[in-house]
Amino acid sequence: MTSERDRLPLAEDLRVFLAVVNKQSFAAAATELGQSPAYVSKRIQILEESLNARLLHRSTRGVRLTDEGERARRWALQILDNFDQFIGDLSDSRTEPRGNVHICSSFGFGRCHVAPAVAELAERYPLLNLRLDLFDRVVDLVAEGVDLEILVGDDIPEQHIGKRLARHQRILCASPAYLAAHGVPQIPDDLAQHQCLVLKERDNLFGIWPLTADGHEHRVRVKGALSSNSGEVVLQWALKNHGIILRSQWDVQPYLKSGELVQILPDYSQPASVWAVYPRRLADSAKLRVCVEFLQQRFSQLLT
16 A cells, blocks of 8 residues: 555655756756656656646646645755755765855844854855855845845745744834833834834835734834934934834843843734845755854854
């Protein structure tokens, strides 16, 4: 009797599937893989049967993904990346990382956290040439030749691969003097009556704070006399009693300990994990793999 486990997709079938997706052609995928078109067609048929799903629309103009095929593409990238890392970790002949790695991040997090981490990375692997660019906009990794983006937030572009480096969140804070003068918000809707120090970063909605409590999201519209595209600026304004901020926990932790800031609405926060985002699988590049592994270890210690 055939068990469910016996029908699980093979890694080779996933690789053939990704080749077809990338080349948008069975014949071109066969050429890239060094196989016959019949072999490619057979592996795709086996994969679709094992998943009980149609993954590709076929026509005389080529192939395109179905909705289930797009989901399968994302899973295949992640599964093969994890599988190849597993093989690499057990191999005694891993390639020594060397060469150029282009990294990018946002201004605030990049300057305060990524820059020192990259400097440590360069010391650990002296054959790497590391370039760090900081942006306050969305970056097209492929078009701009970026190997690795360190991203804060949980909105990962579907066309890329993401590995979480650290779980994190943003929290609401204000100075004791501001709260004494204006009162303490009791529910998220109370924020509309307060001076909120609004930060405009990347493509985030300006003046909207998505807050999560008990797994449910509450979108709160906020306003205030002061706004900026710099997290450091709004933090300084909060310390000077100008209003309420929504900032990363690691940025405000020292001020919470000193009493200069007080957390408000503690049941509400905004998920903001740190991610490594890259356009190709880690197994294809020893230098990229060691960068991600190093940063994962480094950023996991942010709040320890």
